[in-house]
Amino acid sequence: MKTQYIDLIQYLSSSKHWISSQSLADNYGVSKRTIKSYIGEINQIHHGLILSSNKGYKIDTDQVNTFLTTKQKSIPKTQSERMAYILKKLVQTNQPIYIYDLSEALFISESTLRVDLKLIKEKLSKNNLELSLVKDHISLQGKEKDKRKLMSSILYEEANGSFIDIDKIKRFYQELNVDYIRKVVVETFSSHHFFTNDFYLTNMIIHITIALDRMKHDFQFLNKTVNYNMDNTAYLIAKEIAFKLESYFHVQYSEEEIADLAILISCNGTNINFTQIEVSDLEQIAGKDCIDLVSEIASDLDKYYYISIADADFITRFSLHVKNLLMRLKNHHSTKNPLTNTIKRECPLIYDCAVHASHVIKEKTGHRISDDEIAYLAFHLGYAIELQRQTNVKISCTVLFPLYYNMNVQMINKLQQYFGDDISIHSIVTDESDLNYATSDFIISSVQLHKIPEVPYVVITPFFIENDREKVSNRIFELKEQKKKNQFKLHLESFLDERHFCHSTAKSGKEDVLRFICHTMNQDGYTNEDFFTKIMEREAMSSTAFGQVALPHAIKMESSKTGMFIYLNPNGIKWDHSTVKIVLLITVSGEDRKIFRDVFDALATILTEDKHVNLLSSLDHFDDFINQLIACWE
Structure with missing residues (x-):
């Protein structure tokens, strides 16, 4: 609703008496005809809100409080809320949007809006979309598929890291019967003996809901040049789901829409019940390339993290997951994970192992894996790691x-x-x-x-x-x-060096800090000259920051000597999208790889608590830091 309409409603609600159209016209500096036009449009949006008679106009007191309260709640207040509002508006229309209408609707100045638009432009470029600004009108340029991905990311961002349940989707798409969509998907999967998990099921429902909303507004997905890789079962399921949804929602699924749904289904589930198959059957089900890849991941985790993966149930589940992951990569699909940030922050060692697994996959396939997909790998690896962690210390x-x-x-x-x-x-x-x-x-x-x-x-x-x-x-x-705490203390004493401690309050960024640390460690004989490059390769895969801490290290632990550089800045260091106060760069020689896992795990346990981070980052002497670090662990 336009700003002038809300002003008019608030003005009328301030009086219990009838107000003539001439008085309103004089108050707003417009004609009586314009006032009548305003009121007509308001009543079209909210029927009967403004009453009229030969005495003039008066507000319906029974409706106005509810209306103003609802309207106040619906107006975006923070920058992130405004950006989500603007992005939704852009996606939902092909017509240019006048920026002055937008600033009025958001109750912000033009200069504030232009700052928001600059950030939106950066966000859109990461989604292969472009914000066009011509004569104070903005519009969204790009492919329909990328616009749908944008809508999905907005939904996940609004969930703020929590699991997206059906109720959240229903609030986002109030015009669509999301319960019916879920019912159709679940029943169709069941009739075809097709298995998936709750995370993937939610992703599929979001995908279908966005697609239906776009189709109902005449935005069709057309991409005939794509060479889809899917199995026949997934295509039959997609066709059946599309048929049921077409008749209920009065839309028409094109062949491209059905194919896109089929590839989503084939990438996020299986018609194989993993509880009924043997490890010996896996090569036939997942393919030799997939099984070889799983074996290499297991070998690397054993070599660099001393984590042995031998549990038959785990190998079966993990192999089927990697099979679907490879299919998603081939078809340029990525599945959102609402718990990615939580896993990175709360389970850094498990996430780090998953990053290493993603590195093996990238080396073999050439595909870079998103943080969300890495977090799904962590789901599986976490089971094996925790199992081994419990049996590791006798x-x-x-x-x-x-x-x-x-x-x-x-x-x-x-x-x-x-x-x-x-x-x-x-x-x-x-x-x-x-x-x-x-x-x-x-x-x-x-x-x-x-x-x-x-x-x-x-x-x-x-x-x-x-x-x-x-x-x-x-x-x-x-x-x-x-016993673990005693081992941690011994490990620290064995490879820490007072020369590798720095406390700073200067403004700094990730790359400058890492260059300084790597140069020092290289000069002291701990690393080779290319160590900085190796550190940045690991950072490019997924940031080593969690919470207010970063634990940078190379993907492969092959340094000349084992050591750790401690870099503290209580004012914070800009680290990609985070700000960290403690940087602990670890170098590990081949013979000390087991130490890395134990020390990394202990540091992660201590530093996931902000109170420990704030205390430790304020200390400017090496001995004070080490003593307090051990005290936090104890």
Whole structure:
């Protein structure tokens, strides 16, 4: 609604009496005919809002408060809200938009609008679209497919990193029955025994909803030059979905629209139930190239991160995911992931492994993988990493159990059954005095001890009931955490150097900081001259920043020496789309690759908390920083 209309409504609502058209005309400096035209258009938009009689005009008090409250809420207030509003307007019309009408509708000055338009122009260029400005009129130039991608990205941005459920899509497209769209997709998939997950299903519903909205407004997707790669099942599913939606929404799906939907379906699901296939069947299902690629990813993760991928269920799921990913890459499709930023911030090690996997895929296929797709790889790799992380640190223990028939054997069997991946039983003793010679990390005793041991211990019953199992589990967890913290401290002491510490408050950017650090590490014999190039190659794949911290490193850990450069700036360093206060650049020699994983994981755990980052970045002495870093971990 135009600004002058809202002003007129507010003016009328300020009076309880009838106001003549002449008084309104005099107040606004226009003719009585113009006032009548304004009121006619207002009542067309909101029927009966302004009452008329031979006395003049008066507002309907029952409607006006609701109208003004709703209108106030709907007016974009922040720059990001205004940009989303303008982009929607541009996409929804082929007609040029007058910028002065736009500034009035948004209640902003022309100069503020032009600043917004400059940012919009930059955003559109990243989406292969162009903002045209001719004689104070703006319009959107580009392909229909790219405009639809833009609408999808706006929807995900408005979700602000949360999972997009059906209700969010319904609020965005109120004119369309999104529940019906979902019902059609789910039922059609089910009838064809086609499997997908909730994330991909949501992406498909968004795609279909945007397509229907565009078709209803006569924006057709035509791209006859594209050579689609799809399987026949996906095409049959797409054709069936299109047929049902055509009759319900009164649209016409072109052959190109059906083909585009088919390729989306084939890239985001499968008619294979992974629970019913064996690893030996994977090559036939996914293809030799895909299986070779998965094997190379597994080999690299083992080599550089000491993560062994051997779980059969994981290999099956991951192979099917990579198969669909390769299909998306070949067809230039990318699937949005609402949790990308969360995964980068909360699970940096898992995300870093996924980046490495994406590097292997890029080397083999030539395709660069988006952050969203990397986050989907992280979904799968996270399962394997967490599984291995739990079994990586074993705790040695001594078991005290007096001889009584074979009950001690039963006890050991139960301990092995429940905690075989977590503990290593060094010795079994029958007398408390034997504990004096024990060298293990902790003691499990089935009898009360007369003397408190020097190492941690837990007392259980001879029957090893549920409560005993919980007590042992809690103690193992505490000891494993403490062991990791002790290892972290030893690792830091082994490769940190006071020369590699810098505290600055000067304004700086990512590239300048990295050049300075890489030059210093090269001069001190830690890296080769091309190390800066390797660091920037890794940054180009996906930023190493998470939250207010960056942990830059090369893709392959092949430095001359293992070390870490600490660069602090409490005022912040511009790092792509982020601002970081702490930069910890890590160099790793081949023999210390396992250290990298453990140190990276520990640093990520400490530095995901902003309070730790703010405290550590303010410290300007090396020893203070290291002591506080260890204190944060403990």
